[in-house]
Amino acid sequence: MSTDFSKQPGSATASSNGVAVHAVDLYRCYGEGDTAVNALRGVSLDVLTGHLTAVMGPSGSGKSTLMHILAGLDKPTSGSVEIDGTEITTLDDTALTRLRRKHVGFIFQFFNLLPMLTARENIVLPLEIAGEKVDPDWFNEVVTKVRLSKRLTHRPAELSGGQQQRVAIARALITRPTVLFADEPTGNLDSRTGGEILDLLHDSVETLGQTIVMVTHDARVATIADRVLFLGDGEIVKELPETTPEEIQKAIQEIGRK
């Protein structure tokens, strides 16, 4: 591979989009001395507003580390990350938390719902935490989108895996975050339910203009992503715009062979 994709992030896509996350030259090193592991080695990228950006790569390629750093959950050893124009790598814990509250949404592999709260309470939790009022129109729109209108009084234990993940998506959408990070959102679901979740995420991008960054192993993501980045050994080794599952399979095999 001769092309350095990291040098021209997203340049091929629609230029009307703004930049939600701007990352430059990210390094992340774990440990010290001989045992030091470089999880990220100079990654730069722009996440464009209104895009679904997928990050793929084999285990240990640094894709989770990248996402954690972009989301402000981890700090890079060097490099900078801006979310909505704010440099986040220098913020203290409280400021960073407040930034996440406003600008970042999360979807996790294991849903991470609070078991003692109903679906409705789980969904509005981020607003409650921030002490903000719930906009009923937006709430209804989100709930309708995730098809949970009839399940709002149920607790997570009374919901199926797919329904739980839809609650988690609604919880992430409710604050209209600048960027939504999804960490293996289909990883804990069967294939059909996983497909539904991917469709739902795609729909959020299409109809709500939600910016999404998704780390996944699921090749079906190709059909919904605006852009797929491939990480290998802490670097972006390949980028595919609007691609197909077959191309992704091929790309993964290529990276694996390297």
Next chain:
Amino acid sequence: MIRITLRGLLTRKLRSFLTAIAIVLGVCMISGTYVLTDTINHSFDSLYQQIYKGTDANITGRSVVSNDYSGTGITPSFSESVLAKVRAVKDVKAASGGVGSASCSIVGKNGKVVSTGGAPNLGYSIDPSIPELNTVTLVSGSWPKKNEVVIDQGAANKTGYMAGDMIGILVNGPVRKMRLSGIIKFGESNSILGATLAGFDLATAQQLFDRQGKLDAIQAVAKPGVSPEKLVQELRHALPKDLTVRTGQQEASKASSDTSKQISAFQYFLLAFAGIALFVGSFVIINTLSITVAQRTREFATLRTLGGSRLQILGSVMVEAIVIGIAASICGLVLGFGLAIGLMRLFEKLGLELPKNAMVIEPRTVIVSLVVGVVVTLIASIWPALRAVRVPPIAAVREGAVLPPSFFHAYRTPGSLALVAMGFGALLSGLFVHGLGTGLTLVLLGAGALLIFIGVAIVAARVVKPIARAVSPIGTFAVILLSTLIWPFSFLLWLFSLAIGRRKEFPDFWPFVLLLWLIRSARGKKPRLSSLIPDRAMNRLALANSGRSPERTASSAAALMIGCALVTLVAVLSASLIGSFKGAVDSIFTGNYALTPVNSSSTTGIPIASSKAVAKVPGVEAISSVRTGFARVFGKNSMVTAVDGQPSKVFRLKWKTGSESTLDSLGATGAVVSDAFAKSHHLNLQSPLKVVTPAGKSLNLKVAGIFKPPTGGSAFADVTFSAKTFDANFQDPANMYTLLNMRGGTSEANSRALDKALKGFPNAQAQTRKEFADAQIASLNPILMVLYVLLAFSVLISFVGIVVMLVLTVYERTRELGMLRAIGITQRQTRRMIRHESVITALIGGAMGIALGIVFGALLVSRIPFVSFTLPVGELFLFAILAVIIGIAAAVLPARRAARLNVLEALQYE
């Protein structure tokens, strides 16, 4: 298997440590109690051994009133002529007679009586001529001659007196000035267990103690080769039958057993509190192990799939408990030694010097402490262990596996309600069934309370949610109130943290929030305070969290409930006693001044001469004194009282027959008796009544009046007669108190006049009616303090219980906390959430405890005659606030751990 268990214990260091604390404190109380009481017992034993070391035979008067209360003046004195008879006995080598008094005070240079706590002020005759019988040694100066005195080194140190000084000695009359001829030591000790010693020659002592021609005791030494037993035999033959002759050994062990009876009562009292602490501790253990077992469901299931048997699982949980139990018991045992040493140092500081003996550690102390600690831990671990056994192997492969419901789950509520019912049954029968005997009554009360606590703790899991909802806003406002109160302090702390470069978060804005609310309400806008509270979301989450495992919350709360219930019980009892007593003082005493002992714990009263001196003060219109003594009435040892002067002018009673003026004219044989006493002995007006004095003399009295004692206690015992009759027949009569009426009521001038008249009586004081009532109540305060301190141990253990629960909960909810932090709760919000859950738990415990305490208190008060129920609203409010503070404090460590979790690691935690 055991190795796995032990390794598990090490990896769960913090929780093992915290669990152990629950047992350590209880065991520490047990071992501390034993060491302390054994040491004190031993001190007294060796003291008496020393006193009677050279005595082969000891002769005293024989009392017909047995020495239940170990009061003084009960053993009657006898004629001096006995001494000659003793000396005339063939095998007597030497004999010495003496007199003594337990109310012979030394007056310091400041004019005040030297005293320490409740220790007596001893005075006695010293006979240095027979070295075998002399237990004291001269430190400086010389032995006392006529009208001279020697005092102990301890008192000399306190007063600064030196041999040759003129010092004041107070017995029954005004202060007598005497020359201090020397300073003495008792064996190696400067003084005897805090008592003051004053020694005189026999004639002076006899005159001082009003024993002219009489002796209190004779000590005899046998000729060489004659055994003490033989000497006693000979003496018994030679002496009148109304004298008691014992060997020195017998006398020493009798004295020892008298004191050790009191000490063992004290020991049981302390052990009861250790028991309560261990009971609370067992709740903490059950809860901790239950949570641990629930968290290790996967681990147990995996062990089962790998071929571990149910028995091995059971064993692994029990071994964990045993290891914790043993380690905790050993720590508790050793800490108990420290506790005992600390208390002895404290006694020494307070002037109660114990003889310089080593700490006494009986094998029993070690065995009981260890066995009880380990057994309690083991019993507490059975329940969690049985639950662990029920984990099926399949749970190993399930995500989020939970413990299967316990076998008894279905019977939980009815079973626990049955326990509560049984508990109340035992409690009520203990309280209201007559003739059970003290032992059985105490067992019934204890078992009843125990069953109720256990039952309520189990059933509480069912009602945790509604109670939590009810107390949550109380907790919120209490926290706002408290953090507002300490805001200036938090602000200073923040400034300080800036100064040392470790930036803390700015303290919460509560004062400003409250101010804003006040301003808005002043403008008539009436905003709801709750609308101003930021972070209601965190409180709501905390509330929801508290209901997630109701058993856990209930169990932690129940541990606190026990301490709270007992503290409330004490508060209710004391409030009821004080309330009733105040009522009684108001209704009984119509005088406006009282003369009382300066040392409120004094059992010997004040000289009768003091009231005679005061009676001469111009303006005194009426005066009456009350004396007390012990006598045999209807075959039982009873307290009797006597009055002099004009009681009708200063006392007011309700009468069945007779009136106040009956008291004025009792004459030589008249007596008034209480209503209840009259009923139980079928006494009517003019019924004959025989009172036998300690010396064995029968007083034939006649009932002249029957009174009804008011609620709050009577000023008089069941039988009251004239002071004239009393003084003629009882040894060492003294006033317990004197009441008087002065012209012009209480005034500066009157108080001054009384103080002046009492100048010669430093152990007596004049109090106004109000001071008198307050002082009587104040004497309750030290007892209250002791009870509260002892119960504080239990509360401390339940505090640790809440900490452990929260630590384990935080650990269990790690991933969830990671998620919450990721979606935007700050560290401070995390802390608030944990803190509120803690406050809710503590308030649940506090609320249940206060409620139970009120019920217990009401039941107990209804059983005590003369006392009516009073609710101590202020104290209960304070206890609720204390519960909140306990909640806040318990959350500090777990909340910090939760807030400092690394978000990423927490999210990936399994």
